[in-house]
């Protein structure tokens with residue numbers, strides 16, 4: 001087992017050595033089918049710390065890239081149309097859960113998220129030949145507020161509620177699994193994220209909602225109290241829907257970034 005693994009590692013290493021040697025000899029034509037040598041040389045923006053495909057420590061490299069870009073993400077990167085992630089404003093998240101004790105459709109709007117800029121990366125797993133990236137992140141504290149509109153059934157109790165919400169999450173751990181694909185646009189290769197799965201766990205959580213729809217009448221107060229008392233269970237039940245909704249948001253966000261960053265910019269020997 002171990003021997004086979006070492007052998008295959010050596011073979012991969014050898015293969016790279018040959019490839020690199022070929023590149024050093026500048027044999028553009030030999031590498032037919034690939035347009036890589038026809039791509040222009042792009043300048044490296046200050047917020048990018050590029051990695052190399054053949055770096056044996058590529059995971060450590062991407063780890064540093066993600067740490068390096070962090071202060072830029074916090075402030076936003078206007079040339080990439082990246083808004084600041086501190087606070088992160090998400091115009092809308094929709095989620096729907098059609099089964100179990102919580103069957104609701106929820107729309108959250110104008111969501112302000114305080115704390116995502118303090119992310120720390122705990123682990124990076126990369127398979128660069130298949131563009132597979134797994135990132136493990138921790139967020140010490142996330143505070144969120146915004147508007148919500150929710151309707152459906154909670155424990156067979158019909159609910160319809162609209163208002164403001166506030167939530168505080170401590171010790172958030174998230175795993176993002178990304179699958180990328182290469183895409184060529186005007187002869188330049190980019191990586192596009194074809195799949196992003198997010199899973200998260202919350203250490204501590206506090207919530208508060210303030211219903212506006214039902215007014216200050218008895219039903220409104222009962223609804224508000226009911227939702228506030230059950231909000232933890234509701235969130236837990238909504239977790240898969242929330243993960244999917246958050247993943248969709250970040251997939252679009254990241255693709256907005258990657259479609260403006262040629263592969264060669266963040267991976268020099270791409």
Ligand SMILES: *[C@@H]1O[C@H](CO)[C@@H](O)[C@H](O)[C@H]1NC(C)=O
Pocket residue numbers: 026028
């Ligand atoms: C590689 O070849 C191209 C075209 O023949 C040439 O323009 C370029 O300067 C060469 N680069 C190196 C590093 O030799």
Ligand SMILES: *[C@@H]1O[C@H](CO)[C@@H](O)[C@H](O)[C@H]1NC(C)=O
Pocket residue numbers: 110112
């Ligand atoms: C969104 O939230 C911000 C800050 O909480 C507030 O100033 C703004 O008016 C809100 N916008 C809408 C469209 O509700």
Ligand SMILES: *[C@@H]1O[C@H](CO)[C@@H](O)[C@H](O)[C@H]1NC(C)=O
Pocket residue numbers: 114115116118141
């Ligand atoms: C981020 O972390 C720093 C240092 O722990 C802290 O001072 C700051 O308040 C945090 N920011 C947010 C938005 O949580």
Ligand SMILES: *[C@@H]1O[C@H](CO)[C@@H](O)[C@H](O)[C@H]1NC(C)=O
Pocket residue numbers: 127128129130
């Ligand atoms: C990387 O992905 C390729 C293609 O899917 C696969 O053949 C290879 O075994 C993977 N490498 C590792 C180290 O998992």
